[in-house]
Amino acid sequence: xxxxxxxxxxxxxxxxxxxxxxxxxxxxxxxxxxxxxxxxxxxxxxxxxxxxxxxxxxxxxxxxxxxxxxxxxxxxxxxxxxxxxxxxxxxxxxxxxxxxxxxxxxxxxxxxxxxxxxxxxxx
Amino acid sequence: xxxxxxxxxxxxxxxxxxxxxxxxxxxxxxxxxxxxxxxxxxxxxxxxxxxxxxxxxxxxxxxxxxxxxxxxxxxxxxxxxxxxxxxxxxxxxxxxxxxxxxxxxxxxxxxx
Amino acid sequence: xxxxxxxxxxxxxxxxxxxxxxxxxxxxxxxxxxxxxxxxxxxxxxxxxxxxxxxxxxxxxxxxxxxxxxxxxxxxxxxxxxxxxxxxxxxxxxxxxxxxxxxxxxxxxxxxxxxxxxxxxxxxxxxxxxxxxxxxxxxxxxxxxxxxxxxxxxxxxxxxxxxxxxxxxxxxxxxxxxxxxxxxxxxxxxxxxxxxxxxxxxxxxxxxxxxxxxxxxxxxxxxxxxxxxxxxxxxxxxxxxxxxxxxxxxxxxxxxxxxxxxxxxxxxxxxxxxxxxxxxxxxxxxxxxxxxxxxxxxxxxxxxxxxxxxxxxxxxxxxxxxxxxxxxxxxxxxxxxxxxxxxxxxxxxxxxxxxxxxxxxxxxxxxxxxxxxxxxxxxxxxxxxxxxxxxxxxxxxxxxxxxxxxxxxxxxxxxxxxxxxxxxxxxxxxxxxxxxxxxxxxxxxxxxxxxxxxxxxxxxxxxxxxxxxxxxxxxxxxxxxxxxxxxxxxxxxxxxxxx
Numbered sequence: 001x002x003x004x005x006x007x008x009x010x011x012x013x014x015x016x017x018x019x020x021x022x023x024x025x026x027x028x029x030x031x032x033x034x035x036x037x038x039x040x041x042x043x044x045x046x047x048x049x050x051x052x053x054x055x056x057x058x059x060x061x062x063x064x065x066x067x068x069x070x071x072x073x074x075x076x077x078x079x080x081x082x083x084x085x086x087x088x089x090x091x092x093x094x095x096x097x098x099x100x101x102x103x104x105x106x107x108x109x110x111x112x113x114x115x116x117x118x119x120x121x122x123x
Numbered sequence: 124x125x126x127x128x129x130x131x132x133x134x135x136x137x138x139x140x141x142x143x144x145x146x147x148x149x150x151x152x153x154x155x156x157x158x159x160x161x162x163x164x165x166x167x168x169x170x171x172x173x174x175x176x177x178x179x180x181x182x183x184x185x186x187x188x189x190x191x192x193x194x195x196x197x198x199x200x201x202x203x204x205x206x207x208x209x210x211x212x213x214x215x216x217x218x219x220x221x222x223x224x225x226x227x228x229x230x231x232x233x234x235x
Numbered sequence: 236x237x238x239x240x241x242x243x244x245x246x247x248x249x250x251x252x253x254x255x256x257x258x259x260x261x262x263x264x265x266x267x268x269x270x271x272x273x274x275x276x277x278x279x280x281x282x283x284x285x286x287x288x289x290x291x292x293x294x295x296x297x298x299x300x301x302x303x304x305x306x307x308x309x310x311x312x313x314x315x316x317x318x319x320x321x322x323x324x325x326x327x328x329x330x331x332x333x334x335x336x337x338x339x340x341x342x343x344x345x346x347x348x349x350x351x352x353x354x355x356x357x358x359x360x361x362x363x364x365x366x367x368x369x370x371x372x373x374x375x376x377x378x379x380x381x382x383x384x385x386x387x388x389x390x391x392x393x394x395x396x397x398x399x400x401x402x403x404x405x406x407x408x409x410x411x412x413x414x415x416x417x418x419x420x421x422x423x424x425x426x427x428x429x430x431x432x433x434x435x436x437x438x439x440x441x442x443x444x445x446x447x448x449x450x451x452x453x454x455x456x457x458x459x460x461x462x463x464x465x466x467x468x469x470x471x472x473x474x475x476x477x478x479x480x481x482x483x484x485x486x487x488x489x490x491x492x493x494x495x496x497x498x499x500x501x502x503x504x505x506x507x508x509x510x511x512x513x514x515x516x517x518x519x520x521x522x523x524x525x526x527x528x529x530x531x532x533x534x535x536x537x538x539x540x541x542x543x544x545x546x547x548x549x550x551x552x553x554x555x556x557x558x559x560x561x562x563x564x565x566x567x568x569x570x571x572x573x574x575x576x577x578x579x580x581x582x583x584x585x586x587x588x589x590x591x592x593x594x595x596x597x598x599x600x601x602x603x604x605x606x607x608x609x610x611x612x613x614x615x616x617x618x619x620x621x622x623x624x625x626x627x628x629x630x631x632x633x634x635x636x637x638x639x640x641x642x643x644x645x646x647x648x649x650x651x652x653x654x655x656x657x658x659x660x661x662x663x664x665x666x667x668x669x670x671x672x673x674x675x676x677x678x679x680x681x682x683x684x685x686x687x688x689x690x691x692x693x694x695x696x697x698x699x700x701x702x703x704x705x706x707x708x709x710x711x712x713x714x715x716x717x718x719x720x721x722x723x724x725x726x727x728x729x730x731x732x733x734x
Contacts (some may be wrong), residue, residue, distance in 0.1 A: 037418040118210035158543040216478040228464035
């Protein structure tokens with residue numbers, strides 16, 4: 001049974017998104033919530049890359065000895081890859097800020113439980 | 124006892140159940156009452172907009188909202204307790220809202 | 236082409252200044268000079284920039300680039316690819332000019348107040364404020380939806396930084412909650428953007444609208460509706476509409492007053508910018524307007540009813556600010572040119588009035604170090620002039636003539652009645668009355684009732700700069716209230732283009 005790899009890739013991206021939202025919502029440990037959010041971002045990145053897939057596509061660099069019409073028809077779509085690179089950087093910087101906040105809160109409260117640290121303080 | 128006093132007593136009872144340590148002043152109880160009346164009035168007026176879909180549906184919905192509001196009268200203390208700063212609470216409502224938005228946009232287009 | 240480089244300067248100048256301020260942290264005098272110069276220049280640039288578009292990197296559409304278009308086959312020149320925008324494009328018209336100017340003005344007042352209220356101004360805090368301003372200016376100007384997403388994330392990080400820097404109790408927890416929720420909303424917004432990219436082949440909003448109008452894609456396909464839902468969800472997070480209204484009001488209450496003034500300006504202008512993009516892309520779908528009106532009514536009701544029952548005046552202001560966003564949403568959702576103009580005018584007024592209120596009530600925090608209304612009282616005798624200014628700010632928010640919100644709320648109610656939805660007008664009037672009542676309750680408990688014995692009022696004088704900022708904001712409110720055409724004339728062309 002030959003399965004379309006792009007379709008399977010979309011399903012993987014979708015399941016990563018769902019697992020990420022589940023982890024962010026239901027797990028109590030802050031680090032596990034953050035890993036869930038990383039899953040969510042990775043799922044979206046995989047979705048973007050899968051969208052740029054072209055069966056039999058060549059790398060989108062126009063070398064001097066190429067014919068334009070050939071290149072236009074066979075090159076894979078370059079825009080999604082640029083978006084993913086930017087998104088990975090955004091995800092990394094946000095992750096750094098979140099982890100910094102978690103370190104400080106862990107020092108203050110001595111625990112990593114979201115229901116203890118991030119509950120309603122009644123103000 | 125007048126109607127106002129009955130409502131005030133019921134609100135204080137619910138507030139006392141919610142926050143035992145906090146002193147209940149007249150200011151907070153009257154604030155709850157104001158918020159309650161504002162909430163019910165705004166929701167009723169908003170429901171009148173259903174007349175654009177079907178006038179009979181609007182009458183049914185107004186009657187339903189009135190009955191539900193009068194039966195569950197001190198809605199505001201419960202609403203206030205529900206909209207707290209707890210992360211789990213907020214995330215729950217966020218995901219529920221996401222589900223509602225996706226479902227509404229997906230199928231809400233069909234009848235408009 | 237060169238004069239339009241000023242459009243990019245509106246974003247690049249605050250970023251460059253922010254980076255320098257970050258480097259120069261701890262050199263107090265240099266920070267003060269650089270910050271105040273940048274804060275003065277930022278509102279002036281939009282007034283000098285001519286209207287037009289700016290193409291980053293010079294990547295104009297092929298149709299306008301004769302040299303590059305010469306040797307291309309008809310595969311490209313014969314199709315619509317010739318007209319598409321290959322690079323990032325910023326569009327600057329009268330509406331963007333007004334909004335970037337007002338944003339720059341609020342940044343100026345926030346920086347001015349900040350530099351004079353703290354003894355050792357922090358370069359890092361000024362960096363965060365300027366990065367936020369740059370991001371929201373870019374969101375207002377950009378026609379490229381992925382560019383908007385990138386700046387949306389940068390703005391979220393800047394806002395988290397502003398909360399963390401305040402030193403108020405439990406601010407770290409609020410910052411973490413805000414960014415955790417943002418990390419759900421952000422990737423889902425990106426997913427929506429990317430679905431649109433996959434279907435239309437573009438991230439430029441103008442090109443996407445063209446693709447929809449020409450029928451190259453079916454605008455009612457379920458995939459595009461899913462994209463609309465996800466983009467609307469990201470919009471809800473950025474603006475602070477329900478279900479994000481509790482975290483937004485918590486964010487406003489955990490920042491310093493001038494920081495909160497700036498944060499609410501960010502939320503208002505992001506609501507306007509992304510709301511306009513949603514209307515441009517999806518207004519063919521009449522359910523979009525219904526959804527925007529629905530969420531706005533919920534925002535108004537939830538925000539204002541929660542504001543009445545709070546005891547911390549910063550939370551009262553926070554919930555009022557969130558509730559007032561509903562007015563803007565109703566204006567955008569009505570779908571008529573008059574309604575959209577009214578909504579945009581209400582946004583401009585809202586940003587100014589809420590900054591006025593935050594900075595005004597911030598003087599109470601400055602003098603007493605507490606924001607609990609149960610412990611406050613008798614502040615009228617401490618500084619009657621500031622009390623009068625705060626009272627005028629509250630009247631402005633409620634919509635009392637001759638101040639600006641009266642004009643915009645009147646326009647909104649007229650627009651609602653003209654669209655055949657007078658119930659919206661009734662709700663708006665009712666909630667304006669309740670807003671006024673809430674503000675008067677807060678004003679009474681802080682300023683007018685007798686001072687409790689335990690309340691300690693510090694001896695420090697309220698800085699003159701704060702009073703100057705308040706008076707300047709009051710003057711702007713009065714001018715816009717007496718001459719609303721100054722704002723509505725700029726907004727009308729954008730509104731007419733959206734219908």
